[in-house]
Amino acid sequence: MKKNNIEGWLFVSPLVIWISLIILVPIYIAFELSLFNVKIIGTSGKFVGIDNYIKLFGKSKFVNASLNSFYWIIGNAICQTFFAFTIALTINYKFPGKKIMANWIILSFIIPTVVVVVIWKLMLSSSSGVINSVLIDIGLLDEATGFFSSPNKAFISLVLINSWRWSPFLALIILSGLNSINREMYDASKVDGANFVQQFLFITFPNLKSVLFVLGLVGTLLSFNIFDIIWLITKGGPSSATTTLPLLIYETAFTKFRISQAATLSIVTSFLLLLFSIIFIKSMAPKEDD
């Protein structure tokens, strides 16, 4: 090894060791726990080997939560991408009040989740919510509806609330990408007669590839791990329709009191996320010649 390499490793080694410790140690503890049948945290359990893993794949709850997580990621990806691009492209144009709007939209992810949840629950209430009243007034509904009363409505409502919360954050990242695109390219394309759609497809989108790659990876992982909004609004219901894998892990550990089963779920979930990240990076990472 060259001297420079050794020095380099020495400089980064404290951080590498620290990160390895805070990631690998919990994973090791969780893996060890998953080989036992500990029920309540802090108590001991019998060694069961890979029994927890074998049982896990036969459980309908795991399959249901995995599917919910998958739909949750897809739903959020579609909604958040749409909202974020709409916001970013709008703010990217010059108009009066642009700065106020740019600051205003940040509020949705500055407000604490609990407050967001309370506000949305009040607005969506069937007995006193403003959204039901408006929908009835404009004739879209005959009578008040329960936005969390059926599995589909609850799932869609949650996706929209979560997208409302996170889209502005994603919009700001996209906006920073938009600002780095050379304006001369737009001016030149205008001279060539390009319309808005063509500008978006052939200038904006290709130049945002690296930003979108990061958003795709980080956004998916963030969406997958969303726990608070779902837990506070539906607790995974009705009828487990909004129980995603993070909720299932929490429920298994702290309401079912099966800490080893929860550890098993955590290990499997970590593996799935790692697999996704590797495949995503290998297939979607922008090439140097892009």
Added chain:
Amino acid sequence: MNKLLLFFISILFSFNAFAVTNVTFWHMEGVPHRVDRIQTLIDEFNTANPDINVTQEVQNWGEIYAKAPASVAAGTAPELLVGIPDFTPILAEMGAAQPVEDFVAELDSKYGFYQKALDQYTYNGHTYAVPLWNMALSLWYRKSDFEAAGIEPPKTWSDLKKAAKALTKDGVYGIGLPGNKQLYTDQTIYSFMVNSGAEEIYNSDGTLRFDNPQTVAAYDVYKELYQYSAPDAANWTWGEAEACFASKGCAMILQFTVISTYDSQAGGDASDLGVIQIPYANGKAHRAGTVSYVNSAMIMTDDEAKMDASKKFLSFLMEPGNYGRFINMEPGLFLPITEAGSKDSTYWDDPVVVKYKSQVETMLDNSTRGSLFGFTNGNTFTSISSISAQNLLAQTLQLTLIDDKSPQDAVSEGMAIMTEAIE
């Protein structure tokens, strides 16, 4: 030499004299005025007992099921922890909640606990917590609504169905019943189970007896009544139901109390506020009852000095003169669980209790017929924690309310889920 020895001994004694025993008191009553009332009592106690320092730490119900066992495992558990019956078996099984039957017997001889209060904490030959106050579900309504509809307050399930139907009009829901997979729904469905004779979840050998005709009847009537509830009731907890009643969106609700919100947000006409026993299944007047939750304090330390200090603090709270003020941290919600407490003038002299005296008397009367699933007739097993913590009564209800299975199919499936949960 003797002087030196004397000096050291006096130093030793002076240290001992200033040794303070710290007691941390975890509770989940986070509403500011409740915290203030508890602090007032703690300050009085600490002043009267300079060798003990009690401090309160407010937790919340949403986290405590995870936090308390974790704190025990980490060795940072409080000395005193307020809990409800289905929480205690977990901590007792972990060896954290200390048996306190001798201390409870001592308090019983002074203040006379209601037997129902003790039942919820007595099993395996021990009493694991000191009952503090009771909460029991009742049926709340406005008398003027019934007069306008020309009907009498319901006594039986038939009356209740007729009333819910008659009161559902002009955007008002006849009855506000939750369908959430949550503790509130556990409580409301169980109150129907009690009134049909299905209060026993377990057989005496620890096997489940949930799947029986009485339980099915309770789920059946609940499903029928649910059509008169608000569309978003599938997501309700206590607050939404109370808000629905206060805003006149719901004509009737099942609730521990509505007094506070009714008084502050709904005009506060005490003469119009009705409260009655939850209706019973037709022909089962002898089964009339409700669900009740006796809140208690668990002593979580086996350190003798800390145990004694904790007991001293609990004795202080239970003393007439203090007790009324203690449970009136939320007037009209927390009910006395001792004979002496029920007569404590500091309880009945509170302005809110004075204003709603007849309602509070009815609540207190209902509470004496209260029971709790998994804590009936001595058939208590630690596995009840798995059933209640996962809200499996409510989950079973969702099978029929949301998934539209028949009450019989839902109860059978619920029984299977419960059996798996307690394995």
